[in-house]
Amino acid sequence: MNRALRYVRHNGLSLCFGLLLLGALVGQAFAGWADHNDRLIAERGAPIDLVRYVTSSDFAVDVAENWQSEYLQFFLYILLTVWLIQLGSPESKHPPDIGVESDKQQLVGRYATKDSPLWARVGGWRTAVFSRSLGLMMLVLFLLSWFAQSVSGMSAYNAEQLGNLQDPVGYVEYVFSADFWNRTLQNWQSEFLAIGSMAVFSVYLRQRGSPESKPVGAPHARTEQSG
Known part of the structure; x- marks a missing residue:
C-alpha cells in the first residue's frame, strides 16, 4: 500500500x-x-x-450558531463524563473510576511509558495542561464560535432593524436580547437531546462493529465496553 x-x-x-x-x-x-x-x-x-x-452576516450567523452549540455539547460531555456515569453505556466509566483517576491509571509522570506524549511524561504545569487539553480546546472553540455568532447575529439583526426603520442596538443589548437567546437555545436544546438520547439508547441497543456500541451479546448493564 x-x-x-x-x-x-x-x-x-x-x-x-x-x-x-x-x-x-x-x-x-x-x-x-x-x-x-x-x-x-x-x-x-x-x-x-x-x-x-x-x-453576509445572515450566512455567518447561521453557520456560527450551529458550530457553537456543537462545541458546547462536546465540552460538556467531555467534562461531565469525568464525574457522572450512565450504567450500561459504552460511553461511561465504571462507578469505581469516577473522577480524574490516578496517575498510574492515566499513565502520567513516573507511570508514563516511553511512547507516552512528552507533556505526559515531564510533570508539572505542562502535564496539568495536557491532562485537560481536549476539554480546554473544546471550550475555546465554543467561546470563539459563540462570539462569532453574537457579532454576526447583531449585524444581521441591525440590518433588519434599519430595514424596518427602527434603531440599531449595541453589542451588549443584543447579547441580552430575545433574538440572540432564541437562536442560541434552539441549538443547545437539540444538542442536549441528542447526546442524552445516545447515552441511554446505547445501554439497550447495539450497532455491530461500531466502537460507539457494546458488542451485540453484551449484557445491558455492562459499562465501558465497545465492540
Missing part, C-alpha cells in the same frame, strides 16, 4: 467528515442564498449574488 492510500485509510473518519462538512456548507450556501433572495423579492427588494450572500 503506497503512502497516500495508507494516509487515507488511517485518517478516513476525519477525511470523510471533512468532506461531509464541506458539502453541507456548500449546500447551505446555495439553499440559504435562494431563501434569502425569495424573502428580498417578497419584500420588493433586489436579489443579491452568491458571493455577497456567503460574505
Whole structure:
C-alpha cells in the first residue's frame, strides 16, 4: 500500500467528515442564498449574488450558531463524563473510576511509558495542561464560535432593524436580547437531546462493529465496553 492510500485509510473518519462538512456548507450556501433572495423579492427588494450572500452576516450567523452549540455539547460531555456515569453505556466509566483517576491509571509522570506524549511524561504545569487539553480546546472553540455568532447575529439583526426603520442596538443589548437567546437555545436544546438520547439508547441497543456500541451479546448493564 503506497503512502497516500495508507494516509487515507488511517485518517478516513476525519477525511470523510471533512468532506461531509464541506458539502453541507456548500449546500447551505446555495439553499440559504435562494431563501434569502425569495424573502428580498417578497419584500420588493433586489436579489443579491452568491458571493455577497456567503460574505453576509445572515450566512455567518447561521453557520456560527450551529458550530457553537456543537462545541458546547462536546465540552460538556467531555467534562461531565469525568464525574457522572450512565450504567450500561459504552460511553461511561465504571462507578469505581469516577473522577480524574490516578496517575498510574492515566499513565502520567513516573507511570508514563516511553511512547507516552512528552507533556505526559515531564510533570508539572505542562502535564496539568495536557491532562485537560481536549476539554480546554473544546471550550475555546465554543467561546470563539459563540462570539462569532453574537457579532454576526447583531449585524444581521441591525440590518433588519434599519430595514424596518427602527434603531440599531449595541453589542451588549443584543447579547441580552430575545433574538440572540432564541437562536442560541434552539441549538443547545437539540444538542442536549441528542447526546442524552445516545447515552441511554446505547445501554439497550447495539450497532455491530461500531466502537460507539457494546458488542451485540453484551449484557445491558455492562459499562465501558465497545465492540
